[in-house]
Amino acid sequence: MQILIRPGDELPIYRQIMSQITEALAVGRLQPGEKLPSHRELAEELVIAPLTVKKAYDELESLGFLETQRGRGTFVCSRLPKLKMADQREQIEAAARKLLSLAYMVGVDLGGVVEILRKAEDELLHGSHSAASRAAG
């Protein structure tokens, strides 16, 4: 469960945990049915308050990504949820706009962006070359 926390970050800690878990899910580094560390365990590992990890787990559970089995632990759901179509489109478009704006501001064109995406894909799929940057999502 390689998770990296940046305490002072703009993104709240529990959100950092959530987005890193969903990234791992999207990419297949976490498999359906797989068991996660207990929130206390993970909290100790990350040196943060247990409640904070629990909040991340709870949110992910209410979104349908995780499920907890009393006394056994927390697991990745076997059937991952599909977001509502409207939300999907909107979120992806927003992310696309943001990426484009950033690129434009540095003078990178669409071709360059695609190049960057290729590298990011490679990184996401085959391990974490730059662990530090993983907390940024």
Next chain:
Amino acid sequence: MQILIRPGDELPIYRQIMSQITEALAVGRLQPGEKLPSHRELAEELVIAPLTVKKAYDELESLGFLETQRGRGTFVCSRLPKLKMADQREQIEAAARKLLSLAYMVGVDLGGVVEILRKAEDELLHGSHSAASRAAG
């Protein structure tokens, strides 16, 4: 100025304003030296408190995008700031990772993502076909 506010959004109002202004800058819809509406004016137009717009302007000023001249108004900086190379890379890579993760989760592959980017580019450059979604960035 064509800014669209979504009151209940997760992103705070002043952030929505900031990101829409920086998007406009990146894309050239706002030109260096151009005068922005006064924060009071824009606040009235958006039906929000003047201080909220002012906060957005202030942040953009401290980031080097805008500059204010007492008694005259707020303007786009003539020389836009260059981010430090490290920050640039990290920000763009984070945005790329986020876009990819979202796409993966919906079963869209890199080709599909590029398609989405093309549409987003078109939207950013020429008018606002889906004005509502522009506030999400």
Next chain:
Amino acid sequence: MQILIRPGDELPIYRQIMSQITEALAVGRLQPGEKLPSHRELAEELVIAPLTVKKAYDELESLGFLETQRGRGTFVCSRLPKLKMADQREQIEAAARKLLSLAYMVGVDLGGVVEILRKAEDELLHGSHSAASRAAG
């Protein structure tokens, strides 16, 4: 925190707070990593509006002197920022010119100025012999 506010001063209150904090930093009275009082607490102590203290903290944060952690508080950055060399020189030279001009106007020569500096140094390092004058910087 020993901060002294002069309500009617030409320098705005939040600026008075900022300059007294940066002075404390320069001189070592505030150490890297140290926790500052919450903006509400300090506001109550100084008998001013909480937002006013917050503005001072916010500015110092965007300048890289302080960092805040949601729910935990505001802290002195562990690594204080280095100004760009050009800015450094210019700021120091401007301060030197101002000091000299003031001295000249009163008929104090360089020797006298050095004498004044010695006293100021002593004051900054060890207690606040003239607390009232400390708000002027």
Next chain:
Amino acid sequence: MQILIRPGDELPIYRQIMSQITEALAVGRLQPGEKLPSHRELAEELVIAPLTVKKAYDELESLGFLETQRGRGTFVCSRLPKLKMADQREQIEAAARKLLSLAYMVGVDLGGVVEILRKAEDELLHGSHSAASRAAG
């Protein structure tokens, strides 16, 4: 009347004018009895509003540095005023503290500060090697 205006500066324009005139007075570049350009003239030269120059002149007049003779123009007073002792001390001490804090923050000690003062003195007395930096005071 070499005056340099920095439009976006934190210091209001009329204050920039005032401080550059008083600096010139302190250093002797402007002599008692000397005639200043009319506020309209100077305004045109500096490309700013005449009212702004007038305000600077008015303030300096009410402080006793300048005097206007109806129909003849504005002149440096023959007997320059002495500030009140309390104000003097306070202003000079504040300037000293500010200079010291800046120096400390860059790792310059009292010896280095004296060195800087020597250079500044030389510059002030013998013409303006760096005209740009003169607007900072």
Next chain:
DNA sequence: GTGGTCTAGACCACC
């Protein structure tokens, strides 16, 4: 408890 955001009002300084 902490900081983060927003409101509605006020008064001032500047140009």
Next chain:
DNA sequence: GTGGTCTAGACCACG
């Protein structure tokens, strides 16, 4: 007219 500062309140999110 512009921006700059300050107040007194409110509600939310975070740890």
